[in-house]
Amino acid sequence: MIGYLARRVVSGLVTLFLFVSLVFFATQAVLPGDFVSQYAIGLSTRESEEMRHTLGLDLPLGERYLQWLGQLLHGDLGRSFSIEGAGPPVAEIILQTLPATLLVFGLGTAIAFLGGQWLGRVASWRSPKWFSGTATLGAITLYTSFPPWLAFLLVYLFVLKLDLLPANATRAMFRQPQVSQPQVMNQMLLTLLVALAITLAAAWGVHRLRRRWRLSTIVQLALILLLWVGAWLVYDIVPYATETMRAAALPILIYSLLSFGEIMLIVRTTMADTVDEQFIQTALAKGLKSSQVRDRHAARAAILPVISRLVISLPYLFTGMVMIEQTVGWSGMGTTLLYALGVQNVPLMTGMILAIGIFSLLTRLGLDLIQVSLDPRLRVASAARRGLL
């Protein structure tokens, strides 16, 4: 298993590196102009030549690539271009934008997964026809709604009409400069992870204690929320955290609505396939309650295709995220990448693509692990490969 994971990581990194190199060459060889020519209107020829020189843009492309490669091998992503020459280091920018994206992506995916899984399960399981029909049509509507349009509609509704949420809160958020926004977001993410771990451990412990006891999903969710907000109190970041959540509410809502439709449709289709399986008939025949069969037998069997499908949809969900960030003005990785592409800020662009690639690589590995731990067949296969069976 570890060998398999290591192989995956290495081959993933190699392909990612090749891809970034390709982007490096393609953007500079194909795109007309460069970073300097974006601002050339106010500059004299001599000034722009000087600027090119300080940014290193006067060197031939191959040399620039070797330079970039050398830096990369030392773990240095270079410095972002700016009008005054070299700007802040790219790694710093990534670390500043990563938490914002992670917060929306993580929470949004969690909400969409829980909701979509539940609705898909209920809609495919002997529910009245009108219910499953409406649910499916609703999910298709969400799945096929154009992200910028949905974002605009929700902004119009919640910000302009109902005045519930702040419009562009990421900028005017923090008045006290000693607490930076990424710092707060990092603490929020960290505490969320801890809350999640504690809750999962508690659920496992309870189940271990008494075979028949289970913490229901709602109890677990409440526990996570309680622990999370409690941790804000401990860290003394409550006002910042609530501000952040108010600002993040809109992107999270849009993102989870968009992904919810897709997840619900996948669950419904796979569940509909399991309903006719023999083990379902057996479970029903031995007198289990219908909801028990649905949640413990059918849904468990249907979760595998859902997860393997999620591995594939992940890049698409992530692209949807980029579209949403761009439309709502949430300053995360997607917005930064599009900005860097627009002004041909090469170091920032390559750094962002690398970061996004590594992020999606890690997420895919995580989903792979979940899949192996859920599917006994895969475990047996990997054991057989190692010669244990």
Added chain:
Amino acid sequence: MERLERKSRLRVTAESLGKRGKEAWLIYRRNWMAVLGLALLLLFSVMALTHPFLMGRVWPEGIYDPIVGYDLDVLAHPSPPSAGHLLGTDTLGRDVLSILLAAARPTFVMVSAAALASAIIGTLMGALSAYFRGWVDGVFANLADVALLAPAPLVMVVIGFMLDVQPLEFGLLYGILAGLGTVGVVLRSHALSVMSKPFIEASRVAGGGALHIIFGHLIPHLLPLAAVNMMLVVTGAIFANGFVGFLGLSRAQLNWGTMIYDAFTYMGINETIPWNVLLTSASAISLFAAAFYLVAGGLHDVADPRQRK
């Protein structure tokens, strides 16, 4: 005698094809959502076909041209729907219905290219890597990794920044990326399960070669799933194309995403929200994507052996 036999055999195949088609249609028809999808597709084809006719015969070109048209008789653009402009005009005074119809044809071209390219590449990749395994599988798996690391919609945005891509090229590129990535991965795992079926073994024992098994047995079993995935690719392609238009990167091209982009941009000049532009273009994108998704659902039913009596 031999000719007669061949002729009758031909007729039998034609008959059985007709019978299978009829059976498939009966299964397809049971899914009312799939029928709705087909109707939507028909509607969009009609839209694409009527625009040149309307421009040539009915609408005066100066007023209704989708790019430079302007109606002097209407004051205060954007105007709400009226008798002359069934869907009103946008902030620049262009007829919304005309833009909407004109954008249907390039979208169809783009979508068909994407669908076909992804289906062909995905099927071939799935079949070849499941049949040969070994290094062929390895090469394709790495290609799929690249295609999944660099999600097709995002790559298309990057390309949109670089080049002025025509709808056909856009569709082809998107289809190749999606075929190597998503579709290929899905079809490969399905092809692996087909390869373990007894009839493949039987065909091998009977002396069937690689070409025969791949094209005679494996690919026919992959085609239904390929059709389903092809339709799903379309949704992604429409979104990517719309998003490239939404970023303002395909200014000269007619595109529903560009309509939304234009509407947002002109709101900076004229604060009235042009609901007639936004609603129509957004629902055009959604309904077009939904049509393909619904048809995919119907095809899925047809391909499912359990649906047959």
